[in-house]
Amino acid sequence: MNHKLGNHVINQNKRIIHLGKVGKVEEAIRVFSDMTHKNLVTYNSMISMLSKNARISDARQLFDKMSLRNLVSWNTMIAGYLHNNMVEEASELFDVMPERDNFSWALMITCYTRKGKLEKARELLELVPDKLNTACWNAMIAGYAKKGHFNDAKKVFEKMPVKDLVSYNSMLAGYTQNGKMGLALHFFERMAKRNVVSWNLMVAGYVNSGDLNSAWQLFEKIQNPNAISWVTMLCGFARYGKITEARRLFDRMPCKNVVSWNAMIAAYVQDLQIDEAVKLFKKMPYKDSVSWTTIINGYARVGKLGEAKEIYNQMPCKDIAAETALMSGLAQNGKIDEASQMFSQISSRDAICWNSMIAGYSQIGRMDEALNLFRQMPIKNAVSWNTMISGYAQAGQMDRATKIFQAMGERNIVSWNSLIAGFLQNNLYLDALKSLVMVGQEGKKPDQSTFACALSACANLAALQVGKQLHEYILKSGYINDLFVSNALIAMYAKCGRVQSAEQVFRDIESVDLISWNSLISGYALNGYANKAFNAFEQMISEGVIPDEVTFIGMLSACSHAGSAKQGLDLFKCMVEDFAIEPLAEHYSCLVDLLGRVGRLDEAFDVVRGMKVKANAGLWGSLLGACRVRKNLELGRIAAERLLELEPHNASNYITLSNMHAEAGRWEEVERVRVLMREKRAGKIPGCSWIEVQNQVQCFLSDDPAKLRPENVQIITNTLAAHMRDKCNISDMKPILDIL
Numbered sequence: 001m002n003h004k005l006g007n008h009v010i011n012q013n014k015r016i017i018h019l020g021k022v023g024k025v026e027e028a029i030r031v032f033s034d035m036t037h038k039n040l041v042t043y044n045s046m047i048s049m050l051s052k053n054a055r056i057s058d059a060r061q062l063f064d065k066m067s068l069r070n071l072v073s074w075n076t077m078i079a080g081y082l083h084n085n086m087v088e089e090a091s092e093l094f095d096v097m098p099e100r101d102n103f104s105w106a107l108m109i110t111c112y113t114r115k116g117k118l119e120k121a122r123e124l125l126e127l128v129p130d131k132l133n134t135a136c137w138n139a140m141i142a143g144y145a146k147k148g149h150f151n152d153a154k155k156v157f158e159k160m161p162v163k164d165l166v167s168y169n170s171m172l173a174g175y176t177q178n179g180k181m182g183l184a185l186h187f188f189e190r191m192a193k194r195n196v197v198s199w200n201l202m203v204a205g206y207v208n209s210g211d212l213n214s215a216w217q218l219f220e221k222i223q224n225p226n227a228i229s230w231v232t233m234l235c236g237f238a239r240y241g242k243i244t245e246a247r248r249l250f251d252r253m254p255c256k257n258v259v260s261w262n263a264m265i266a267a268y269v270q271d272l273q274i275d276e277a278v279k280l281f282k283k284m285p286y287k288d289s290v291s292w293t294t295i296i297n298g299y300a301r302v303g304k305l306g307e308a309k310e311i312y313n314q315m316p317c318k319d320i321a322a323e324t325a326l327m328s329g330l331a332q333n334g335k336i337d338e339a340s341q342m343f344s345q346i347s348s349r350d351a352i353c354w355n356s357m358i359a360g361y362s363q364i365g366r367m368d369e370a371l372n373l374f375r376q377m378p379i380k381n382a383v384s385w386n387t388m389i390s391g392y393a394q395a396g397q398m399d400r401a402t403k404i405f406q407a408m409g410e411r412n413i414v415s416w417n418s419l420i421a422g423f424l425q426n427n428l429y430l431d432a433l434k435s436l437v438m439v440g441q442e443g444k445k446p447d448q449s450t451f452a453c454a455l456s457a458c459a460n461l462a463a464l465q466v467g468k469q470l471h472e473y474i475l476k477s478g479y480i481n482d483l484f485v486s487n488a489l490i491a492m493y494a495k496c497g498r499v500q501s502a503e504q505v506f507r508d509i510e511s512v513d514l515i516s517w518n519s520l521i522s523g524y525a526l527n528g529y530a531n532k533a534f535n536a537f538e539q540m541i542s543e544g545v546i547p548d549e550v551t552f553i554g555m556l557s558a559c560s561h562a563g564s565a566k567q568g569l570d571l572f573k574c575m576v577e578d579f580a581i582e583p584l585a586e587h588y589s590c591l592v593d594l595l596g597r598v599g600r601l602d603e604a605f606d607v608v609r610g611m612k613v614k615a616n617a618g619l620w621g622s623l624l625g626a627c628r629v630r631k632n633l634e635l636g637r638i639a640a641e642r643l644l645e646l647e648p649h650n651a652s653n654y655i656t657l658s659n660m661h662a663e664a665g666r667w668e669e670v671e672r673v674r675v676l677m678r679e680k681r682a683g684k685i686p687g688c689s690w691i692e693v694q695n696q697v698q699c700f701l702s703d704d705p706a707k708l709r710p711e712n713v714q715i716i717t718n719t720l721a722a723h724m725r726d727k728c729n730i731s732d733m734k735p736i737l738d739i740l
Contacts, residue, residue: 009037013045020049024319025348040068044076051080054351054379060089071101078107084379087115102128106135113143118152131161138166145174148445150183165193172198176205179478181214200228207236210481227255231263238267262290269298289315293322300329320346324353331360355383362391367400382410386418393422398431411442417449424453424460432457433466448482455488459495467492480508487515494523499532514545522554530562549581556590560597568594583611589619596626601635617646624653628660636660651677 012035019028032038032046043066050059063069063077074097081090090111097104105128112121121143128136137160144153157163157171168191175184184205191198199222206215219225219233230253237246250256250264261284268277281287281295292315299308312318312326323346330339343349343357354377361370370391377384385408392401405411405419416439423432436454439446446454451474458467471489479485486509493502502523509516517540524533537555540547552575559568572591575581588611595604604623608615620643627636640657647653654677661669 009035009039009042013039013041016042016045016049020045020053025050025053025055027347040070040073044072047073047076047080051076051083053348054084056080056084056086056379071099071104074098075101075103075107078104078111082107082111082114085114087111087117102130102133102135105133106139109136109139109143113139113146116147118143118147118149125156134160134162134164134167138164138170141167141170142173145171146177148174148178150174150180163192165195165197168193169195169197169201172201176201176208179205179209181205181209181211196222196224196226196229200226200232203229203236204232207232207239209478210240210483212236212240212242227257227259231260234260234263234267238263238270241271243267243271243273258284258286258288258291262288262294265291265294265298269294269301272302274298274302274304289317289319289321293319293325296322297325297329300325300332303333305329305333305335320348320350320353324350324356327353328356328360331357332363334364336360336364336366351377351379351381351384355381355387358384358391359387362387362394365391365395367391367395367397382408382412382415386412386414389415389418389422393418393425396426398422398426398428411444413439413444413447413450416442416444417447417453420450420453420457424456427460429457429461433461433463446477448479448484451477451479451482451485452488455485455492459488459492462496464496464498467496481510483509483511483513483516487513487519490516490519490523494519494526497527499523499527499529514548514551517545518548518550518554521551522557525554525558525561528561530558530564533558534567547575547579547581549584549587552581553584553586553590556587556594560590560594563594563597565594565598565600583613585611585613585616585619588613589616589622592619593622593626596623596630599630601626601630601632605635605638615642617643617650620646621653624656628656628663631660631663633660633664 012031016028016031019025019031028046028049032042035042043062047059047063050056050062059077059080063073066073074093078090078093081087081093090108094100094104094108105124109121109124112118112124121140125136125140130136137156140156141153144150144156153171153174157167160167172184172187172191175181175187184202188194188198188202199218203215203219203222206212206218215233215236219229222229230249234246234249237243237249246264246267250260253260261280265277265280268274268280277295277298281291284291292311296308296311296315299305299311308326308329312322315322323342327339327342327346330336330342339357339360343353346353354373358370358373358377361367361373370388374380374384374388385404388404389401392398392404401419401422405415408415416435420432420435420439423429423435432453436446436450436457439450451470454470455467458464458470467489474480474485474489486505489505490502493499493505502520506512506516506520517536521533521536521540524530524536533555537547537551540551552571555571556568559565559571568591572583572587575587576583588607591607592604595601595607601623604626608619608623620639624636624639624643627633627639636657640653640660643650643653654673658670658673658677661667661673
């Protein structure tokens with residue numbers, strides 16, 4: 001091959017690699033097919049490109065057709081299987097390799113450890129011919145450490161004949177990536193060798209655990225921070241909403257590369273400061289595909305699809321990431337058919353592209369189309385399965401969500417969280433708690449989302465003892481400093497009537513947010529502590545926290561429970577005029593309830609007629625309840641009619657209306673309403689109640705003969721009577737007991 005032809009082949013090989021990186025697989029295949037001269041590098045590049053773009057079967061076909069293979073060819077094919085998480089296929093290929101080098105052994109050990117087959121990996125390590133090969137030892141250490149098997153990782157580390165910096169950093173990474181920062185710091189301080197990677201691992205570990213102070217202290221001690229050091233700290237500030245600190249750090253950077261520019265732009269996008277992101281984007285000396293894609297994604301997130309399309313059209317070299325960002329933006333902003341058209345025109349789709357389109361259909365409840373795409377998807381990953389679970393859960397089809405979950409090959413904690421959150425969304429609180437138990441049985445570690453969902457289930461069941469046990473587990477697991485979990489704890493204790501415990505959790509939070517305040521205020525309102533709710537509201541305002549819609553729902557509810565009509569009306573006016581918050585149906589519902597409780601039914605009805613939003617069941621229910629208390633049958637009938645249109649199968653509405661007619665002596669109307677209720681409720685699931693007995697949550701269905709225990713009724717009533725005497729100072733319960 002002459003020099004000119006050789007350069008042409010080299011250039012074409014580079015082009016194939018580049019096209020693979022930007023996801024243009026079909027174009028890369030055309031380049032490969034048109035090449036008159038191909039060398040081993042050409043074939044190996046194609047195998048690598050196809051593997052990385054989820055075309056593993058095509059990669060294997062090409063590998064099998066090769067008349068001449070070298071060791072790189074074999075390693076590249078095994079690496080392709082590793083990239084696609086296909087351990088069995090990699091193992092079969094490894095077994096028939098004509099020769100192996102250190103990289104081959106390290107690849108296969110990594111294959112096994114990633115799949116969780118740690119014993120197989122350890123057996124393979126024992127067979128490695130070159131015992132001084134640190135790559136294999138390091139792969140084993142990393143495998144153990146990432147799975148949390150720190151003792152095993154330490155044993156391998158100590159047994160190593162020769163340790164290099166990668167060995168030390170592999171051990172350190174195991175600690176930091178699993179959030180074991182105490183162990184990480186102990187190991188770090190005793191490391192015989194350290195480099196900037198070691199420091200970066202520690203900074204990243206503290207960032208991921210939410211300890212920005214420790215991350216910053218370590219960052220400032222790095223003698224020669226590299227780009228990763230700066231970007232890790234910058235992303236840490238951005239992740240926790242500290243955009244000002246992130247920008248200050250960015251401006252301090254001595255040498256900004258494209259990654260640092262992209263990180264700062266992404267921080268602005270994450271905080272929805274799109275104008276600032278665009279300003280920075282325009283100043284960039286060099287833009288890569290990530291820069292363009294981040295801006296497209298930013299515009300799409302705030303609904304500026306015209307600007308997103310304009311940036312996309314200006315992009316000099318469009319790739320799959322940019323196409324997916326625009327497509328996903330169209331789907332998220334309600335233009336699902338336009339997104340679908342764009343999806344069909346993308347020649348080479350990666351997993352993110354497929355998952356974005358499936359998520360688009362799922363978000364608007366078009367689950368048949370989502371399922372159709374899911375079935376067509378050539379290689380499904382965990383995100384694909386989890387998206388389908390969440391989609392069915394959101395559509396109220398928990399039976400189908402459960403079937404998808406059960407059909408998964410390997411579940412991660414996100415899969416469990418999707419299922420538990422689905423049960424929670426569909427009021428299946430017992431199933432949510434049962435799933436939490438199964439998470440542990442499967443050997444998975446709950447995360448902050450798992451705990452928050454489980455605590456919400458406890459709150460809705462008023463399962464205080466289970467909630468307290470969860471609190472203890474959270475303390476041991478190290479998630480007590482997570483704001484998401486702490487806010488869920490406040491809500492759980494408040495809904496279970498333990499206001500003091502809720503206050504204690506609130507006080508223990510290092511830096512509360514708006515959700516923390518809302519949870520506390522709602523807890524006060526729910527338990528009748530109107531004055532405490534007002535004090536908390538005033539303190540929140542004084543600390544510069546701006547209230548939102550949820551804050552005012554809690555405050556109006558507090559006024560309603562306290563019968564403070566004037567304060568409630570003043571708050572409603574303050575919400576609209578001072579904070580420019582458009583009232584929701586929930587605000588009007590609180591206002592109607594407030595006016596109804598003090599007997600101002602005509603005003604309550606005027607509120608309903610004059611409101612700008614569509615009335616919901618809660619609002620009409622508040623009016624109906626007030627009409628019953630005030631014996632206003634005329635308004636009550638109007639409220640009931642609207643309510644029965646919205647909730648035709650809710651038995652409590654029929655019962656309230658029936659009781660109102662009974663109190664007015666209209667027995668024919670009573671019978672008519674009860675007949676109507678039986679017709680509407682025919683074939684429906686009977687109502688149920690929950691009670692916590694000896695740390696177990698029991699479910700009681702109406703008309704369930706299995707739960708009837710007539711012989712225990714007297715014992716239970718006596719126990720309740722004694723409890724009421726203790727709590728309420730009721731001296732004589734005999735008249736009530738006689739009625740029971």
